[in-house]
Amino acid sequence: MNNFYIYDVFYKDGKKNTSTTVIFCPGNFLDIEQLQLELKLFYTNHFQTDRTVLIGGKYIDKFVEKITNARKDIFKYVPKIEDITFFDNLHVLCFDINGNIHEQSHNDLKEFKGLNTFKKYFINQGLTKIFVERGGLVESTGSHHHYMFPSGRKHSDKFLRVANILLYSSEIYFIAFRLLQFFKTENYKEIYCDTSSINSVAIALNDLLNRFSSELKIYPINSFQSYDGLYSGKVQLKSNSFILISASTSGNILEYIIEKNRELKKDNIVTLFYLDNTKPSKIALEQVACNLTKNEGNPNGVERFVSYESQHSCDLCISGSYPIEISGDVFLLEKPKINGVRIDASDMDIQTSSHFINQFMSYKGNSSIMKTNYKEIGEGFVKKYEVYIDYSYIIDNISSDNRFKKYKEKLDAYVNQYVPSNLKYILHLNDDASKKLAEYVKEKIKANYCSSSIPSLISQDQFSKISKANEGSILIVGSCITNGKNLLYLSRALRNYKLRIIYFIGIIRPNNQKSYSFLRTNLKYGRYGAENSTFIEVEKIFCSNKNIDNPWQEELNFLKKHLTLSDDLELNTFLKERIKSIENCYSNEVRGMHDNLFLPITKAGKGSKNLKIRRNSAFFNRENYAEHVSQSDVYFNIAYVINKLRNSENSLHTLKQSAFVRNLISPENLNRFNDGIIQACILRSASKEELNYAFDEELSGQLKDILTTIFKYKTQEQGEAILEFLYSLAIKKMTLKLHHLSYLLSILENEKNYLIRFFCKIIKIEYKLISNNIDSSN
Known part of the structure; x- marks a missing residue:
């Protein structure tokens, strides 16, 4: 996504307020399908404006013809479109090597009246939008620190950080497009950046210049590391140097460079983003790509903020705040890149997931095998499985339950095929299900042996009964394996035995292919090589093989905490019942949760029935699934998808996290998959990092719009998962921008439902919007 930079511009054309949607095409060709898709997504959060303008370079072959010929397809998803009105206000502009804009005429396009007025606003507003929405204004949180600017003198609790905003190539090329107006190819031979963090802009500028020429020219790109490099005296700037300053609030750096490098003139230097925070610098204003200052012509700009000329005059220092020096090319508080990941058909992997899920699906919502929140207690460990496969139920009912017919056929075939005639031992892991599977195997094969040769059945704890003198084979049986630690232990223990090992596993469920291959390879390797x-x-x-602090353990802690703080009888009754429903699943008889996984649907002002899957879900391919699946079946399916994304090796489509990249579950998924139970599954199975929309204004805004609908229609299908959303917000698992959260809470300000009131109050307390006093009353 973001192959195009699409944004809205607002300005006055004469006395008339005018709005225009700008579509900047950064590539050297036009991808019609991609543009259609990005416009579809754009208009889920934006309204149709007075006119639409496409802008691209003159190097794009037949740019205007391609747009006009495909305009019906390109703008297919523009909302409430009236063809005549819309296309009468559709315009195509091209820019040349000097950054000049020219209208492209065509029989199907009308003249762009008001073009000159549009030119005055569209670039600066577009650049300001990038800067503001991508987090270019860094603000210190709390009062413990503030910033000391690279000059070493000024102090402030805010700082302009251009590196934060360079996330998408379409926006980087938009910045580079602006620089064409300043760069004269006949004057410059090299490009200097004040910090290497903006080198991508210089590279994009070089690329744009080459698109207009038949001869490839590479401009050397260097960094002088802001004031550090300038003060060192090692950087030699000449009249053929083109210099980019990332950001400035005074213009002092520009004046300093000219003063110390006599060959230079002001035309050699351009500041990408400028905020006239003090007395405006005339020189700086003339050489600015974007003036961020908020004014009538730039309504979404940056407000001027207070800065102090020195430490001695700094009110922040006086109050005890610590100044963090920002120097060179390194700024440790840099925000990571944000990606919204959209669940697609390949993630659902229906062919694989449904093969498994369909054969172990519940029957009329009961007799479930795929469960959640099973607490297994062993010697020295307690495991609380997020996802649990009840293999004991499978093996206990394998002959009587028709659901397991195909599994039984496969199991029996594998027993006949892989269990050798020289078998001496059947060793099972210590859990009950493994013992039952081992007993099943022994019963199937015992007719093949005379009574004196029937293999011995022993547990892992009885390993000492195995004789080193025995020759033959040993069958190691495991019911349902996650990481295979016990198998690896047994593999090592059997190295000095003469027995050939056959590992026989009922179900193996590692979290990814890498873990599976590692386990399989290590277990198979032995004295005679890789296939021993x-x-x-x-x-x-x-x-998922998570077995610590699963979503229901987290909820349990939350419920118990607030039960002790509340004196509301109705609320306390609900909290106690909810706690009981979670804790009752730990017994060996119940073995995990299959129902009541989620907070109930609110109806007629009261908590009522459980969430259920609707028909025609994209996640299931069995016709009658809706009649049979339990909540835990649905959760297993969604958790499978989330786990698959976490382990994806596609860097452009993954939920893997790093210090520099944050991959979030796109809010769009909560709109596309609008079953309340699907939404609840996503919220429960996701991690905090995957739901941290507070990182990004755009994603937070998308989530706000989706939750607005859910909150407003809380007693209808659209809002059936409202309690799950509120709970996720209350525990700060799902986060969004504070101003978006405040707006959402205002929708529920006069809510009568006691559970909704309860969660709203907790959210307000957690975000310090009210004092700490928990009960469900207003």
């Missing part, structure tokens, strides 16, 4: 031992699994599925 045999590894057999009847079924395989990749899914």
Whole structure:
């Protein structure tokens, strides 16, 4: 996404307020399908403006013809479109090597009246939007620190940081397009940047210049590391140097460069983003790509902020705030790149997931195998599985439950094929399900042996019963394996035995292919090489293997905390019942949750029935799934998808996180998959990092719009998961910009439902919007 930079411009054309949607095309060709898709997404959060303008370079072959010929397809998803009115106000502009804009005429396009007025506003507003929405204004949080500018003198609690905004190539090329007006190819031979963090802009500028020429020219790009490099005296700037300053609030750096480098004139230097925070610099204003200052012509600009000329005059220092020096090319508080990840068909992987899910699906919402929140207690450990596969139920009912017919056929075939005639031992892992599977295997094969040769059945704890003198083979049986630690332990323990090993696993469920391959390779390797031992699994599925602090353990802690703080009888009754429903699933008889996973639907002012899947879900391919699936079946399916994304090796489509990249679950998923139970599954299975929309203004805005609908229609299908959304906000698992959150809470200001009131009050307390006093009353 973001192959095009699309934004709205607002200005006065004479006395008339005018709005224009700008579509900047940064590439050297026009991708019609991609543009259609990005416009579709854009208009989910934006309204149709007075006119639409496409802008591209003159190097794009037949630019205007391609647009006019495909205009019906390109603008297919523009809302409430009236063809005649819309296309009468559709215009195509091209820019040349000097950055000059020219209208492209065509029989199907009308003249752009008011073009000159448009030119005055569209670039600066477009650049300001990039800067503001991508977090270019860095603000210190709290009072413990503030910033000391690179000059070493000025102090402030705000700082302009251009590196934060360079996230998308379309926006970087838009900045470079603006610089064409300042760069004269006959005058300059090299480009200097005040910090290497903006080198991408210089590279994009070089690329744009080459698109207009038949001869490739590479301009050397260097950095003088802001004031550090300038003060060192090592940087030699000449009259053929083109110099880019990332940002300035005074213009002092520009004046300093001219003073110390006599060959230079003001035309050699351009400041990308300028805020006339003090007395405006005339020289700086003439050589600015974008003036961020908020005014009538730039309504979404940056407000002037207070800065102090020195430490001695700094009120922040006097109050005890610590000044953080910003120097060179490194700024440790840099915000990471933000990506919104959209769940697609490849993530659902229906062919793999449904093969597994369909054969183990619940029957009329009961007799579930795929469960959540099972608490397994062993020697020295307590595991609380997010996702649990109840293999005991499978093996107990394998002959009587028709659901397991295909699994039984496969299991029996594998027993016949892979269990050798020289088998001496059947060793099972210590859990009950593994013991039951081992007993099943022994029962199937015992007719193949005379009574004196029937293999011995032993547990992992009885390993000492194995004789080193015995020759033959050993079958190691595991019911449902996640990481295979016990198998690796047994593999090492059997190295000095003469027995050939066959690992026989009912279901293997590692979290990714890498973990599976690692386990399989290590278990098979032995004295005679990579295929020394045999590894057999009847079924395989990749899914989450989280077993600490799963979503229901987190909810349990939350409920118990607020139960002690509340004196509201109705609320306390609900909290106690909810706690009981979570804790009751730990017994060996119940073995995990299959129903009541989520907070209930609110109806007629009261908490009522449970969330259920609707028909025609994209996540299931079985016709009658809606009649049978339990909540835990649905959760298993969604958790499978989220886990698959976390382990994706596609850097452009993954939920892997790093210090420099934050991949979030796109809010669009909550709109596309509007089943309340699907939304609840996404919220529960996702991590905090994957739902941290406070990182990005645009994603936070998208989420705000989606939640607005859910909150307003809370008693209808659209809002059936409102309690799950509020809970996620209350525990700060899902976060968004504070001004968006405040707006959402205002929608529920006079809410009567006691559970909604309860969660809203907690959210307000957590975000310090009210004092700490928990009960459900207003």
